Amino acid sequence: MEQVKPNPANSSPQTPLSLLEKAATVFDDCPSIIYNDTTYTWSQTHRRCLQLACSLSSLGITRGDVVSIIAPNIPAMYEVHFAVPFTAAILNTINTRLDARTVSVLLQHCQSKLLFVDYFSRSLVLEAISLFPPDAEVRPLLVLITDDDQDDDAVDSDFGCTYESLVKNGDPGFKWVRPKSEWDPIVLNYTSGTTSAPKGVVHCHRGIYSIVVDTLIDWSVPKQPVYLWTLPMFHANGWCLPWGIAAAGGTNICLRLIVSCAWKPHWNLLPAAERARLKARQGVKVGASTEVDVVDPVSGVSVRRDGSSLGEIVLRGGSVMLGYLKDPIGTRKCLSQEGWFYTGDVGVMHPDGYLEIKDRSKDVIISGGENLSSVEVESVLYTNPAINEAAVVARPDEYWGETPCAFVSFKTGLTTKPSEKEIIEYCRAKLPHYMVPKTVVFQDELPKTSTGKIQKFVLREIANSMGKSARLSRL
Amino acid sequence: MEQVKPNPANSSPQTPLSLLEKAATVFDDCPSIIYNDTTYTWSQTHRRCLQLACSLSSLGITRGDVVSIIAPNIPAMYEVHFAVPFTAAILNTINTRLDARTVSVLLQHCQSKLLFVDYFSRSLVLEAISLFPPDAEVRPLLVLITDDDQDDDAVDSDFGCTYESLVKNGDPGFKWVRPKSEWDPIVLNYTSGTTSAPKGVVHCHRGIYSIVVDTLIDWSVPKQPVYLWTLPMFHANGWCLPWGIAAAGGTNICLRLIVSCAWKPHWNLLPAAERARLKARQGVKVGASTEVDVVDPVSGVSVRRDGSSLGEIVLRGGSVMLGYLKDPIGTRKCLSQEGWFYTGDVGVMHPDGYLEIKDRSKDVIISGGENLSSVEVESVLYTNPAINEAAVVARPDEYWGETPCAFVSFKTGLTTKPSEKEIIEYCRAKLPHYMVPKTVVFQDELPKTSTGKIQKFVLREIANSMGKSARLSRL
Incomplete structure (x- = not known):
């Protein structure tokens, strides 16, 4: 024609x-x-x-x-x-x-x-x-x-x-x-x-x-x-x-007084464990003009749609940003010429084509060759009745490469607070061994952005500054 | 930037x-x-x-x-x-x-x-x-x-x-x-x-x-x-x-038996005059990605938004066709390089920004320098209780340039049928003089397309073949 x-x-x-x-x-x-x-x-x-x-x-x-x-x-x-x-x-x-x-x-x-x-x-x-x-x-x-x-x-x-x-x-x-x-x-x-x-x-x-x-x-x-x-x-x-x-x-x-958007207000009424589960299992759908996939971040090949193979979430379509201002390197890093926007989020694709966000790619901890999601560890920490806030980042380790390092703050008015050892034991009862935090740092309040998101990059700096965890200390 | x-x-x-x-x-x-x-x-x-x-x-x-x-x-x-x-x-x-x-x-x-x-x-x-x-x-x-x-x-x-x-x-x-x-x-x-x-x-x-x-x-x-x-x-x-x-x-x-789309079935239950009015006054709205205007077809300038200045309806936007197959001249004729699709429909723009379709541009009759809409003449003919179908086209005229020529079919079972003169007098009582048909042709049934639209181009050929109406016959 x-x-x-x-x-x-x-x-x-x-x-x-x-x-x-x-x-x-x-x-x-x-x-x-x-x-x-x-x-x-x-x-x-x-x-x-x-x-x-x-x-x-x-x-x-x-x-x-x-x-x-x-x-x-x-x-x-x-x-x-x-x-x-x-x-x-x-x-x-x-x-x-x-x-x-x-x-x-x-x-x-x-x-x-x-x-x-x-x-x-x-x-x-x-x-x-x-x-x-x-x-x-x-x-x-x-x-x-x-x-x-x-x-x-x-x-x-x-x-x-x-x-x-x-x-x-x-x-x-x-x-x-x-x-x-x-x-x-x-x-x-x-x-x-x-x-x-x-x-x-x-x-x-x-x-x-x-x-x-x-x-x-x-x-x-x-x-x-x-x-x-x-x-x-x-x-x-x-x-x-x-x-x-x-x-x-x-x-x-229009109103002045404003509720924060990152978290639906009524979710705050839910028990902490349920809040953590919700956070970990956001079902994701995309609009008519956008496609989504989960791929191996190195090869770009789609992961298996089995609900468990981790990969980076990628998007393509009209709703994807044009780029970052004055940051051609950052733009090139996430907008591949193969036509996908690399979100930096880690997820799995379920057999039915729904994806589940597991983590930010920077928050994935690689311990002894195993990829582990910091969000999954945090969701276990949040089930502990003494814990108010929890965030898990990688700490360099001379043997495992990285190990999970937990930052927690306690609820107010507690008569007794669990020790580092007790927190670790608590996690060990609920998680595979490689996912259990090897270090627990207590803080009055975790550092947050103005929209209330925990600044993991600040915690990562603290974990790095602590030096490599020695093998002996973990035994 | x-x-x-x-x-x-x-x-x-x-x-x-x-x-x-x-x-x-x-x-x-x-x-x-x-x-x-x-x-x-x-x-x-x-x-x-x-x-x-x-x-x-x-x-x-x-x-x-x-x-x-x-x-x-x-x-x-x-x-x-x-x-x-x-x-x-x-x-x-x-x-x-x-x-x-x-x-x-x-x-x-x-x-x-x-x-x-x-x-x-x-x-x-x-x-x-x-x-x-x-x-x-x-x-x-x-x-x-x-x-x-x-x-x-x-x-x-x-x-x-x-x-x-x-x-x-x-x-x-x-x-x-x-x-x-x-x-x-x-x-x-x-x-x-x-x-x-x-x-x-x-x-x-x-x-x-x-x-x-x-x-x-x-x-x-x-x-x-x-x-x-x-x-x-x-x-x-x-x-x-x-x-x-x-x-x-x-x-x-899905169904095989199909209702035609051009006309809503329940409108057929309305009196003929109301049907004609509905046909003449289609309010038109356009989608989010499409703009509409009414312009002078020669200068391309917007007509006054007064509900009475006739012009050609033009469209611009994502829903406009790409063009006509194997018809570059026809495509160029309706898709101007100034960025509007000339629909061939004649309309007026109301002060509130709504437009009203008056006619197909080919159906506008220019008599003695006055533009007249054939649809308006037809809507008067349809109020005559004897008339089943009516269509008005231009007939060449040695003095006026063009005059309205009406083609009508009568309802079945009439005991007496109005004459040409009676039809013309009927219109004269309801229309400005220049809009009154000067010729009336009676047919058993008007020619239609397979979707039931009257084929005006066939009637136009008949009107042309009748030759120029002579001035005397009109007096």
Whole structure:
């Protein structure tokens, strides 16, 4: 058959931005956002986003610039998901619970041109900016977000203007700047740094669009849902639901007070052992546009689908990130030219095609040639009624190569606390010998990221600094 | 910001074919198809499609070949939507109600390599093949579909083999042939020929994938719906729902007896005037990946959004066809390089962004410099209690350029039938003068396509053959 070629009429870039135009047409006078006493409709949200985009363009924000925001789930946070990429700039949302040093590092790394600052994060941001070196090439213009629609008179010299003044002064007839290609970047998110320094994850218009449609289909999202924002929008762009709720013409209920996302709140009511089991056995499904496999990380060959052969989890498809910002080596390491994204997660594939995440690949401990999952050891430790937190990392060993080293904190109010020997014996009764921790370190509280994840790389440094465990001490 | 480039891991081609693999994994033992006494599960359907694809490949079907099917909504019709493109061939579904001459023309036009024939269409197809010229370059291999799983012994020399024998003899471990690009063609559908000879509409993998996800989202399709197939799958691939039901893990209820799709059956119960109004005022919405506008067909500039300025309806986005097969001029005519698909439909844009289809552009009559919509004249004719069918086309006129010429058929059992003069007077009471038909032609039944659409191009030929209406006759 003769070749029929794509044409501009059928190959316009996939982008989530057009979803707001659709919402403003189809759901024009339906509520888009409810926040305290404020309610917007979809045509108002559309108008406000165009006005803000117009003002950003007037300030010189242009294609490829990074614009950051540090704010909780307030209307401004929702609006920037459209308004910033409407200027062809890249949206960078920053976790409000980071420390000033990290915020400073991120802003400098992405050379952010403009930073929207919720008034609650005001002093954090001013401290972060003060940590910039005097000769810093780019310093972001600071724009203050207040809850009471203050205009520029209300801001001091640290801030260029207020968010509301930018909205008010913009032209609602602004023609938004379309991506030149669907591969153009749209958002930049930093990893939380559990395994290393935060990395800047770049997603493109097509990728975000893929995630949005996969989510709407996978969740069977109905028309005009009411969505209570508990997941922070700064976290992976609220799983892309800012765009998804527009697609469905839903109502966003915005709140400041925020529940952490990494763990479902009701799971906290479960017994510790059940929590550990849940954590270890996340069934994983992927969207319509993404494939998944578990492969040998060296050969790239699929592991047996037997529910027990460990391998690295790999993904392929539209929802996979474009790459890491300013980190071509890190990007090449996880995005193989053979067409798979190496997640760094270790899992098994069950015979029915479901996979089970076992661990981060960096958390796998190789002891005497056996691969063992630190998560499996932790799930046993969590069954001990005295233990509050547990994390297991590799400690170098002169004979076994590595051995499991457990870090634990105890519950408060205990009358007696188990000894290292008792913990080891407890594990020995429930685990194969090679999986039992050979070292137990007690801490008041384990080190965590701002989103509450245990920083294993810190524990790994401690375990390394302890030197190789000697064979005699284990006998 | 530095350029982060797409990579094979995040740019794998969008295709609806992977949806069957997902269904076979997630909904493996759930029912996929129910037909008479037969029920298949999703893993069985997956397996059968791979087996059929394997057999097709063994028969030499390869990338870019056209494979046709003429069948009602039976399981085979569903399966070929995956099995044929699994070989990288292009699926061409043929309307079972076409005449042998048209079937012959279509098969020759697309150089179909293999034709699946439902036993009910057996004699039609044999007649169509007999109309091939003796020196025809390509003659399709004929494969018979029976309801009772007959094997090859049951078929005579006209057919190479049976459908079920191809399924049975194929290897379920067949590795399906992936598209080289998401722009590779996947289906070929012929238009019904209301305005000209049927045209071969080509869609690519990405385009079909876009339509599938838009439909699932727009219809808020729940998980595992039960879908009763009343719409023929040969009609625009059943609006892409063969792939959509797989994505949702639903159950396809297949039936032979079929309701026509162009008109909702319950609308037939409405009074004729209401039917005409419904026909004239279709509100139109488009999916998440498609934009719509109404433009001046010459300048390409958007018409005023006032609900009355007529223009041509244009579309842009993922669901727009790739082009017409072997018709570069027709393709260029409707797919402008400025990036819009000119639909040939005339409409108005309302202030709220909804559009209303007024007419086919070819059906617009220009009388004395005024554009008039033939559908509006028809909707008045349909209010006449004596009229059964009405169609209005342009007749050349020496003074006005064109005048409306009405073709009507009367209801049966009338005691008196209105004259031409009475029909014209009837219209004059309800329409502006320039819109009133100047000629009325009475027919027993208006000419229609196999899907029941009135063939205006036939009426236009009759109106042209009548010569220019003379001014005197109109006075």
